[in-house]
Amino acid sequence: MLELTEAARVTAGIVALSVVAIESGGAFMLRIVTGREQVTDFQRRFFRAGHAHAGVLVTLGLVCLLLGEATTLSGFWRWLAQTGVLVAAIVMPAGFFFSAMGRGRQEPNRAVVLLGVGAVLLAAGVTTLGVGLLRG
Template identity: 35%
Template sequence: MSSATLTIAGILLITVVTVAYGGLTLLTHLARRKAGYLDNPVRRGLWTAGHAHAGVLVLFALVVLPYVDQAHASDGTRSLIRGLFLAAPILMPLGFFLSVVRPQDTRPNKLIWLTVAGGASLIVGSLLLGINLL
């Protein structure tokens, strides 16, 4: 595995700590029946989605990273693919969490667009990798 791929894998593994911390935070909100979480279905739903997407996307990125070095692509394209797979599990959950930061928020703010950016980076990275593996 290339050093660039190992670096991205290392960063993704470090983000697992933030995913675990997020899960602990959600569990604490549930256990303590925290106002602004249990009584706010929009916030609860988006934060749950953010946590779930973070975990799944980190795992997905770690699984596909070894294939980047096998792709028939230029170094620049490989770097772009790695960056896209790093961006997705960061941007998408951030959009879910930051769009309803305040306990009284009942509608997502404009930061929800970070989820779209994360989804776009996942799609583009997957297409680029898939095409360059064929």
């Protein structure tokens, strides 16, 4: 059986509870697709992408958190391997949502930069984890 550190156990618990926030995003998406929330086509696409990224990246982040326990990484590198994807799970959806906010918006605002920041965190996290797993 996989033995979790205290930090990993607490992080996993908090992340599991964050699914409720993602679920509320699903309720918002339901209002959009049923026409009860008026948005532009651009906003509909970005809100959908933000919601999807949140769900997928939280799931992947939990897997990375667990797999990080099987590495010999330490310090910053262990943190990055175990939580880089979880940070990306916040930053990337925020980029989609915040850059599409505002009545009638047709194109992203400057918050779109968060998408790139999240992508870098995602790549750094999974790359560090992969190297850590291969090294043992």
